[in-house]
Amino acid sequence: MKKFLAGNHAVAEAVRLCRTQIVAAYPITPQTPIYEKLSDWEAAGELGGEMMPTESEHSAMAACLSASLAGARTFTATSSQGLALMHEMLHFAAGCRTPVVMAVVNRTLAGPWAFWSDQTDSLSQRDTGWMQIYCEDNQEALDTVIQAYRIAEKVLLPCMVIIEAYFISHFMEPVEVPAPELVDRFVPPVNIPRRFDLENPGYVLPTVTQKQFMGYRQLSQEAMMYALEVMEDVDQEFSEVFGRGYGLIEADGVEHADLVLVTTGTITSTARVALARLRESGYKIGLLKIRVFRPFPTEALRRVLDNVPRIAVLERNISLGREGIFCSELKSALVNSPGRHQIQGYLAGLGGSNVDPDLIERVVLDALGRKEATDEPIWMMEEE
Amino acid sequence: MEEKTRPEEVMRSGHAACPGCGLAMGMRLVVQALGKRAVVVVVPSCVAVVSGPYPHGAFGVPMFHSAFEIAAPTAAGISRALDIQGQGDVPVLAFAGDGGTFDIGLQALSGAADRNENLIYVCMDNEAYMNTGIQVSSATPRYAWTGTSPRGNTRRKKQIMEIIAAHRIPYAATACIGFPEDLIRKVKRARELKGTRFLHILSPCPTGWKMAEHMSPKVSVAAVETNIFPLYEIVNGLEYTINHEPKRLPVETYLSLQGRYKHLGAQEISAIQTETDHSWTELQRRAEPEVR
Numbered sequence: 070m071k072k073f074l075a076g077n078h079a080v081a082e083a084v085r086l087c088r089t090q091i092v093a094a095y096p097i098t099p100q101t102p103i104y105e106k107l108s109d110w111e112a113a114g115e116l117g118g119e120m121m122p123t124e125s126e127h128s129a130m131a132a133c134l135s136a137s138l139a140g141a142r143t144f145t146a147t148s149s150q151g152l153a154l155m156h157e158m159l160h161f162a163a164g165c166r167t168p169v170v171m172a173v174v175n176r177t178l179a180g181p182w183a184f185w186s187d188q189t190d191s192l193s194q195r196d197t198g199w200m201q202i203y204c205e206d207n208q209e210a211l212d213t214v215i216q217a218y219r220i221a222e223k224v225l226l227p228c229m230v231i232i233e234a235y236f237i238s239h240f241m242e243p244v245e246v247p248a249p250e251l252v253d254r255f256v257p258p259v260n261i262p263r264r265f266d267l268e269n270p271g272y273v274l275p276t277v278t279q280k281q282f283m284g285y286r287q288l289s290q291e292a293m294m295y296a297l298e299v300m301e302d303v304d305q306e307f308s309e310v311f312g313r314g315y316g317l318i319e320a321d322g323v324e325h326a327d328l329v330l331v332t333t334g335t336i337t338s339t340a341r342v343a344l345a346r347l348r349e350s351g352y353k354i355g356l357l358k359i360r361v362f363r364p365f366p367t368e369a370l371r372r373v374l375d376n377v378p379r380i381a382v383l384e385r386n387i388s389l390g391r392e393g394i395f396c397s398e399l400k401s402a403l404v405n406s407p408g409r410h411q412i413q414g415y416l417a418g419l420g421g422s423n424v425d426p427d428l429i430e431r432v433v434l435d436a437l438g439r440k441e442a443t444d445e446p447i448w449m450m451e452e453e
Numbered sequence: 454m455e456e457k458t459r460p461e462e463v464m465r466s467g468h469a470a471c472p473g474c475g476l477a478m479g480m481r482l483v484v485q486a487l488g489k490r491a492v493v494v495v496v497p498s499c500v501a502v503v504s505g506p507y508p509h510g511a512f513g514v515p516m517f518h519s520a521f522e523i524a525a526p527t528a529a530g531i532s533r534a535l536d537i538q539g540q541g542d543v544p545v546l547a548f549a550g551d552g553g554t555f556d557i558g559l560q561a562l563s564g565a566a567d568r569n570e571n572l573i574y575v576c577m578d579n580e581a582y583m584n585t586g587i588q589v590s591s592a593t594p595r596y597a598w599t600g601t602s603p604r605g606n607t608r609r610k611k612q613i614m615e616i617i618a619a620h621r622i623p624y625a626a627t628a629c630i631g632f633p634e635d636l637i638r639k640v641k642r643a644r645e646l647k648g649t650r651f652l653h654i655l656s657p658c659p660t661g662w663k664m665a666e667h668m669s670p671k672v673s674v675a676a677v678e679t680n681i682f683p684l685y686e687i688v689n690g691l692e693y694t695i696n697h698e699p700k701r702l703p704v705e706t707y708l709s710l711q712g713r714y715k716h717l718g719a720q721e722i723s724a725i726q727t728e729t730d731h732s733w734t735e736l737q738r739r740a741e742p743e744v745r
Contacts, residue, residue, distance in 0.1 A: 090537050091530070121533065123526060124564025131523035131561065134529030135494075138517060141537055143530075161520050265492045265515035265531065267543065272510035273517040283505065 074244045076207040076237035080172045081106035083214035086252040087145045091136045093121040093129040097151040099186055099234040100174040126151035130158035137167035140263035149190045163198025168221035176234045177420055185421020186234040188386035190450035192394045201362040203333045207242040216349040218256050219303045224296045236335040255310055293364040317366035320373045323355030328379040328437055331357045336424050343429035354433055365404040375406045381436035385418040392446040414446035422451045460485050468503045468511040473666030475657030476577045477503045478630045486640035491544045494528045497521045498550030499584045500577050518545035522557040524549035525565035528572035542629050546573040546645050548616040551592035552582045568733040577660040581611055587661045596721050599714040621690035622649040629655040631673030655682045663712020680733045691741040704729050
């Protein structure tokens, strides 16, 4: 059924459709409407699962991971400071191999204080062992939560579904909300390993030796790489059932392009408009959207970009002292390409300012006109 | 002495604690009283040392070694999951040390108690960060030596039971290995209730308290008989019951057994006596009209 929904509401719909059993959460702007919507449904007897209103995001993740170890399907949502507070538990949830699903609504990290969209909060959780999927719009947010449960419970790793503050979380769009029977067929009944068996008691997560620790990390890395296959399979099956698919990455018009613009999240939607305009004027510009960030889809990217001479990466985040994080990741993914690339990083919309088609056009023209790329990112300011 | 009972042991031999560890004895009694149909959570602390490194597991129940400050929400998450799976009758018990309870885990414990999550929380209080090598915590008594209070702790011990009582949880009690029947009775009573239940167990530490390996039971008895550590229960945060009428021995009887107090002069001992007497009067006032 088509509904007119804010992105947060779309996420909540998916959490309910997936028959999530335990939702532990703590309020933080701009995630809170997810928590409120699920609480409303619980109060009305329409949730199915139960809410666990914890006293912090740290405890919310603690509860999710322990309930998950006991075999329950869990969910939480957070943003910014709340995600940073969870950091210790993110490593822990991944190390325990728990298939927790979490929505992250990207928001600036203080200081200074601000409330708007910025991807640095989730990207700085890069090394925690969580899968990360970045969504472009409200429909993709709903669909990705459904996919995330399938993926996480198959590979036994936790998964973040990431949407941007306001541009997705609070903007309303028509969203196709699938029928519960259809989702029930796609996301099977909960069958997460129950780690606390009274008949066969074991000790989960004891202290291990140096050698064993390395072995566990290797197993997690194997699971991450396997997740790439699982993600593609799940997305393929999803598109067969629901008629919508997204891929690990999406490439549009990249063959024979003079320049490929790489984007993530909501900037991608705007780039579609900007590039259509430029293509009408005769420019050969490709668009590449990176949807899955962890595991990083190196092979998929190389298939598309190995022979592309010029690449511009436009993004809403920064690793201070380096550059945009997607740009760094892309450069390292392409370092073994046979051909040479000129890869230029651009930063825009940090702190949540608007990235409009004109700005994107300026990025493309700048990248086309450069003889050499700079190692430093170029800061693109919104025109006053 | 006549042997009264020999219940089924849940703890196995070969734990990794120091010789004579009062905390290990306390954990043994707790799990013995709890029985095998239970899930136990431990967190970084001496309670995790006792539980053993891989491939050893000191307890014959399903266990999880969770993170330092999350004993309470960990147990709550497991308890909710078991309830959803139709195993709501299986008790979930979390062991944490005094650092994990009085200090870093207090917020998470308060949150769980506030929601009256269905769990038994057991604080094994050895009155300092013993697992990291004897550093002061907010459970360390005044004047006690630790590696980070080399001239004696300047703060008084945090009154954790009053904080817990303020949450009005169904059941809270103090216990120690010097009074094993009382300890076992309290674990069994806690097991029969629902909601958040809290046990504060004094856990003598020969290593950190600077005493001989055989001293843990004896010093526990002295802690109770001097009123340093009275045995009592609090039902619903308000109904206090004193479980043992102490001999009211002078505090020096307790202090003199431990090297961590050997630097104390008459003035400090007198100050401890005064504070102990005040606390006992206050506890009696709360437990009126009856003192059992």
